[in-house]
Amino acid sequence: MIVPRWKQIICAGGLFSLLFIAVNNQVFSAELRIDITQGTVKPLPVAITAFVGASVIEKEYGRNITRVISSDLERSGLFKPLDQRAFIQSEQPPGTLPRFSDWRVINAQALVQGRIELIADGRLKVEFRLWDVFAEQQMQGLAYFTAPDNWRRVAHIVSDAIYKRVTGENGYFDTRIVYVSETGPQTRRIKRLAIMDQDGENHEFLTDGGTLVLTPRFSPTSQDITYLSYYGDKPRVYIFNIDTGHQEVLGDFPGMTFAPRFSADGKKVILSMAKDGNSEIFTMDINTRVTKRITNHSAIDTSPSFSPDGKFIIFNSDRGGSQQLYVMRADGRNVKRISHGKGRYATPVWSPRGDLIAFTKFTGGRFFIGVMRPDGKGERLLAEDFLVEAPTWAPNGRVLMFFRQGRTRKDGSGGKSRLYSIDLTGHNERQVITPLDASDPAWSPLIP
Amino acid sequence: MGIGVFISVFLHFGLVAIAYFGIPSLRHDVMAEAPILVEILNVADITNAPPKQVDQEKKKSGEPPKPIVKVAPKSKPKMKTILAEESKKVAIVPPPPEVKLKLKPEPKPIVKEKPKAPVALARIKPKRKPTPRPEDTFASVLKTVAELNRKSAQSIVAKPQKKKLEPKPKYSFQEQISKALGSEQRNFDQSRVISVSEIDHVRQQITKCWSPPAGAKDARNMIIEIDVSMNLDGTVRDARINNKGLQTDSFLRAMAESALRAVLNRHCQPFKLPRDKFDRWKTMKLVFNPKEMLGG
Numbered sequence: 001m002i003v004p005r006w007k008q009i010i011c012a013g014g015l016f017s018l019l020f021i022a023v024n025n026q027v028f029s030a031e032l033r034i035d036i037t038q039g040t041v042k043p044l045p046v047a048i049t050a051f052v053g054a055s056v057i058e059k060e061y062g063r064n065i066t067r068v069i070s071s072d073l074e075r076s077g078l079f080k081p082l083d084q085r086a087f088i089q090s091e092q093p094p095g096t097l098p099r100f101s102d103w104r105v106i107n108a109q110a111l112v113q114g115r116i117e118l119i120a121d122g123r124l125k126v127e128f129r130l131w132d133v134f135a136e137q138q139m140q141g142l143a144y145f146t147a148p149d150n151w152r153r154v155a156h157i158v159s160d161a162i163y164k165r166v167t168g169e170n171g172y173f174d175t176r177i178v179y180v181s182e183t184g185p186q187t188r189r190i191k192r193l194a195i196m197d198q199d200g201e202n203h204e205f206l207t208d209g210g211t212l213v214l215t216p217r218f219s220p221t222s223q224d225i226t227y228l229s230y231y232g233d234k235p236r237v238y239i240f241n242i243d244t245g246h247q248e249v250l251g252d253f254p255g256m257t258f259a260p261r262f263s264a265d266g267k268k269v270i271l272s273m274a275k276d277g278n279s280e281i282f283t284m285d286i287n288t289r290v291t292k293r294i295t296n297h298s299a300i301d302t303s304p305s306f307s308p309d310g311k312f313i314i315f316n317s318d319r320g321g322s323q324q325l326y327v328m329r330a331d332g333r334n335v336k337r338i339s340h341g342k343g344r345y346a347t348p349v350w351s352p353r354g355d356l357i358a359f360t361k362f363t364g365g366r367f368f369i370g371v372m373r374p375d376g377k378g379e380r381l382l383a384e385d386f387l388v389e390a391p392t393w394a395p396n397g398r399v400l401m402f403f404r405q406g407r408t409r410k411d412g413s414g415g416k417s418r419l420y421s422i423d424l425t426g427h428n429e430r431q432v433i434t435p436l437d438a439s440d441p442a443w444s445p446l447i448p
Numbered sequence: 449m450g451i452g453v454f455i456s457v458f459l460h461f462g463l464v465a466i467a468y469f470g471i472p473s474l475r476h477d478v479m480a481e482a483p484i485l486v487e488i489l490n491v492a493d494i495t496n497a498p499p500k501q502v503d504q505e506k507k508k509s510g511e512p513p514k515p516i517v518k519v520a521p522k523s524k525p526k527m528k529t530i531l532a533e534e535s536k537k538v539a540i541v542p543p544p545p546e547v548k549l550k551l552k553p554e555p556k557p558i559v560k561e562k563p564k565a566p567v568a569l570a571r572i573k574p575k576r577k578p579t580p581r582p583e584d585t586f587a588s589v590l591k592t593v594a595e596l597n598r599k600s601a602q603s604i605v606a607k608p609q610k611k612k613l614e615p616k617p618k619y620s621f622q623e624q625i626s627k628a629l630g631s632e633q634r635n636f637d638q639s640r641v642i643s644v645s646e647i648d649h650v651r652q653q654i655t656k657c658w659s660p661p662a663g664a665k666d667a668r669n670m671i672i673e674i675d676v677s678m679n680l681d682g683t684v685r686d687a688r689i690n691n692k693g694l695q696t697d698s699f700l701r702a703m704a705e706s707a708l709r710a711v712l713n714r715h716c717q718p719f720k721l722p723r724d725k726f727d728r729w730k731t732m733k734l735v736f737n738p739k740e741m742l743g744g
Contacts, residue, residue: 005452032732034647037740039658039710078661109709132705134712139705167661168702368593384593425662426591 041425043080044166045107046073047087051114051128058116061124061151068155069112069162071199072173075421076163076399077428082108103133110139112162124148128158130165140165152201153447160446172394173198176444177401178216178225178242179419181205182437186408186415193227195242198394198421198443200433206240215259216442220308220352220395221266225442226250228259237271239286242444251289255279257302258347264308270294272302272315281315281332294332305350305357306330312374314338314348314357325359327374338376347390350374353397356424360389360402369402371424382426387417392443399423401432403439590662642721642728649720658710660738661702670700672707672736680726682718687711690733707736 048070051062073079088102092113103111114128123145130140142161146154153174160171181194193206193213207213216227223242228235237250237259250260255274262269263283270283281294281304295301299319306313310330317326325339325348339345343363350357354374361368361381367388370381387405394400401421408415417439419432432438661667673690689708694701710716711734721729 032642032647032729033735034651034654034732035735035737036651036654036658036707036710037737038655039660039662039706039736039738039741040656041662042659044659104714107715109713132709134709135705164698166702166705168697168699169661370592380590380592382591382593424590426593 043078044109045080045082046110046112046162047082047103047106047108047133048073048084048112049087049114050084051116051126053116053118055118058118061118061126061148062114062116065114065116065126065151065155065158068152068199069159072156072159073162075199075430076173077423077425078163078167079110082106097136098131098133100131100133100136103131108133110162110166114158118148119145122148124151124154126151126154126158128161130162152197156197156199169398170396170446172396172399172443172446174447175395176242176447177419177432177441178206178218178444179403179434179441180213180216180439181434182417182439193240194434194438196432196434198432203435206242214257215390215440217259217261218392218442218444219262219266220264220445221262223444223447224262224266226259226262226269228256250284250286260284261305261349263306264310264352268306270304270306270313272304281313294330295328295335296332303347305348307350307374308352308354312350314350314374316346316348325357325372325376338372338374339379340376341379349391349393351393351397352395355397358391358393358400360391369400369422371400380426382422382424383420383429390440392441394421394443395445401441401443403441405439642725646721653716653719654710654734657713657716658707658736660706660736660741661699662738662741666699667703668737668739670703670737672700672704674704674707674711674734674736676711676732676734678719678721678726678730678732680723680730682721683714684711684717684719703736703738707734710736 048066050059050066053059053062070081074081086106088105089099092098098111098113109132111131111133112128113131114126117125117127119125124147125143125145127143128141129138131137132139140161142158144154144157156174159173163169163171163173175198176195177198178193178195181192182189184190190209191213192209193216194203195206196203211229211231214228216225218225225240225242226237227240228237230236231252234252234254235256236252237256238247239250240247250269253271253273256271258272260269260271267287268283268285270281272279272281274280275293278298279300279302280296281301282291283294284291294304294313295315295317297317297319299317301315301317301319304313304315312327313330314325314327316323318324319326320337323344323346324337325345326335326337328335338357339359341361341363343361346360346362348357348359351371356371357374358369358371361370366384366386368381369383369388369391370379372379382400383402383404385404386407388402389405391400391402399421400423401419403417403419405417406414417437419434419438419441420429421432422429432441675688675690676684677686679685687708689704691700691704694704719729
């Protein structure tokens with residue numbers, strides 16, 4: 001078929017025009033793009049309504065559980081529970097959606113609602129929903145069954161679920177703290193092991209104070225702790241199961257000053273002890289009790305801690321002249337100094353998340369609690385005082401607990417020792433209330 | 449006829465190829481150049497001196513910081529690191545007495561710099577970071593006790609500074625510059641395409657409302673895209689997260705939802721965008737990445 005030339009020209013011209021229009025359209029309707037690289041970290045305003053129930057008892061449980069959830073979330077520093085008196089929507093018919101506009105007015109960005117029910121077999125059913133107020137969507141909805149006495153634990157579990165859903169990270173509210181409770185004059189100090197929930201509730205003493213106890217350490221996988229006690233003059237290490245009360249001796253260790261720390265899998269412990277007059281690092285298999293020497297150096301090597309993957313060990317040594325932090329492989333090779341700041345570094349603890357190492361630092365006559373990355377960079381000091389010591393990580397690696405002691409005045413007052421938690425931002429420091437003086441906290445993993 | 453058909457086929461192929469491959473690069477070039485050619489010199493000056501920011505900076509650091517960057521004496525680097533790069537390496541605590549010593553020389557350069565103020569501003573502003581300096585935002589994210597020491601040291605040093613700066617104690621360096629340059633509105637030209645300053649306004653509005661999960665692991669590597677449809681009055685009609693993998697990655701989901709909350713928060717709207725350019729912003733893509741905030 002013969003196509004006349006003029007048709008070809010028209011055809012080509014038309015195509016050109018179409019192309020021109022297409023390109024123009026693309027250019028001028030190109031979508032506006034805005035990059036946001038800064039934010040303002042503020043706690044999330046959350047409305048936590050009292051969990052509803054039919055009977056008076058259920059309502060009472062509802063109020064208590066709501067109070068604990070509210071307190072947990074507030075203490076984390078990431079949430080701002082709103083005052084219930086400001087709520088516009090007080091009651092919501094069952095099976096209906098919240099009136100999101102009412103919650104937006106009071107600037108609630110998340111909404112927690114729940115229901116309590118005592119079921120026929122005597123158990124407590126706790127049901128909750130978490131709503132995104134702006135997106136008008138349910139973010140989470142779960143129900144738990146438990147013995148009514150466990151209401152406080154259920155509240156912590158609900159808090160953990162909310163925390164995880166909003167931050168993406170596991171919570172740490174359903175956990176416990178073991179610490180050394182102290183009383184009496186400095187010369188005749190009575191030290192007892194004590195345990196409590198992470199918010200200071202359900203406090204109990206585990207030992208009677210007959211022997212000195214030091215540095216409890218939690219297993220990351222179970223409710224076992226190790227701690228150091230003295231048998232005569234010799235330091236002896238015990239393993240104690242908190243749930244069963246079962247206790248056994250792990251061994252006598254000469255020259256030991258800190259109890260062993262568990263490996264991440266809970267099968268080994270790592271410790272330092274003096275052999276031949278010099279402190280070195282050893283690991284011990286908990287089942288076989290076989291010890292293995294890791295370091296062999298004329299300097300003092302002490303306070304070791306495993307990385308969560310078990311491949312590395314952080315420890316403390318004066319091999320460079322002053323007390324500094326060193327990282328090595330789990331078999332003792334490739335020792336590398338990571339702390340280079342002024343002052344002395346001690347008690348390093350690897351975060352359960354693996355990204356940071358917490359430590360105690362002494363410089364300029366003051367103590368600091370700080371964190372740095374495993375390569376030694378990014379050192380940040382979070383807390384400071386006359387004495388701050390013994391950092392321990394929450395199981396999610398976002399919060400630290402430590403103890404703080406003020407200076408004792410000439411008249412004998414002051415010098416109180418208390419536990420504090422602080423998050424990684426360094427802004428949210430909270431005291432954990434204990435009945436007596438407190439030191440050496442150890443944070444449990446999430447309770448199974 | 450053979451030649452005609454050949455030419456026609458050749459041209460058609462060429463057109464198809466141009467249409468297929470040419471458009472994206474054309475589009476990028478145009479987008480990239482638009483703000484640079486039209487806006488950057490005038491607008492940057494305007495954008496970078498919003499009154500609120502000046503207030504914030506006044507509160508946070510009792511002195512004008514930027515000239516120091518150029519005229520910094522030998523003893524400065526440590527201090528500079530802490531002020532400007534705290535977000536990157538958060539620093540080892542300098543003992544308080546040292547800080548005092550390092551701060552003392554500062555008033556001199558400040559006084560000298562005053563007459564050259566517009567020049568200094570012009571040099572600084574093209575960095576296009578009008579929002580609070582890394583220190584300001586980052587201070588709200590991560591703190592070291594060094595910061596406290598520094599602040600107390602600054603407050604001590606601030607007294608002698610005031611004496612030296614007595615002739616004009618009421619205005620900060622940046623306030624004087626913004627006065628000299630005139631008000632924002634006077635320089636504002638609505639006939640332009642959406643300008644950098646307009647984008648910056650929106651960016652600031654959203655920045656105030658975005659609270660990313662700062663402590664999350666690997667947060668700095670997350671990039672969240674939100675597709676937004678706008679109403680003419682500057683409020684958001686609809687916003688959707690344009691990321692995959694939210695169901696499997698709880699951190700990414702938390703980050704994405706924090707971004708979505710920032711966009712949907714009515715307390716941060718309406719976005720300050722010119723109505724006459726509605727066609728340009730009726731749909732937008734907002735890209736969130738906290739890298740800068742968390743120290744690169």
